[in-house]
Amino acid sequence: MRAPIGDFDTVTPAPDCLDELVAPVAEAxxxxxxxxxADRILHVDTEPEWADTAVFLEHYGRELLDRxxxxxxxxxxxxxxxxxxxxxxLSATRVDVNGAVRRRLGARKASFAPMDTATGGTGMEYGGITPIGLPGHWPVLVDSAVVDLPYVLLGSGRRRGKLLVPGKALAELPNAEVLEGLGLA
Structure with missing residues (x-):
């Protein structure tokens, strides 16, 4: 099977490789x-030491930045x-934490969660957190530019491997809300 974006050696429909996913992602x-x-959600095998965006793009292609x-x-x-x-x-943008996120959450203050809170709350590895399989009560705020992509490359819940997901599937996640301008250039 060939990936719809990127050049990966191993591409598998996610339902066929549940053992490669952390428990919350596999369950989702x-x-x-x-x-x-579900079989349009694809898992690609990648090196864990290349999980962070900048390093990942060096090894798998800069053209993936916009995807x-x-x-x-x-x-x-x-x-x-x-x-x-x-x-x-999108990886080329940053989250508007103090604007769009703070307003949407009705918070006085918003910030990135500490690593132990993020990993403990998700059951996922830092550097691999994905919106698929998050706790059902969490809001999932998705930038509209992500939803517009035919396929988007995301974490898989682990540092090893990524998911290729049709953008519109992210708008269907539990508690998902699509927001314009969530990502700032």
Missing amino acids: VRGWSGGVP SANCVVVAGKRGGETTLAACVV
Whole structure:
């Protein structure tokens, strides 16, 4: 099988390689019910030491920059309460934490969640967090530019491997909300 984007040696429909995924991601793929069939979510094998975006692009091709997205965990605070949310933006942009995210969460202050909070809350490895398989009560804020892509490259829940996902499938995730301008250039 050939990847719809990028040049990867190993491409497998995610339902056929659940053992390569962390438990929450595997469970989400197993129970997938969106309009995009689960077998259109693809897993590509990649080197874990190349997981971070800049290094990844050096090894797998700079042309993937406009077709890849990062998923970051943000903590919004208001009156002693903390709300965790995931934000998915194109890799060439940064999350508008102090604008769009803070307003959407109704928070006085928003910031990137500490690494142990992000990994502990998701059950995923730092550098591999993906919006597929996140806790069901978390808001998943997705930049509209990500949803518009035929396929987007995302983390797989682990540093080893990535997922290729039709952009519109991300809009169908539990608690997903598509926002204009979530990613800033």
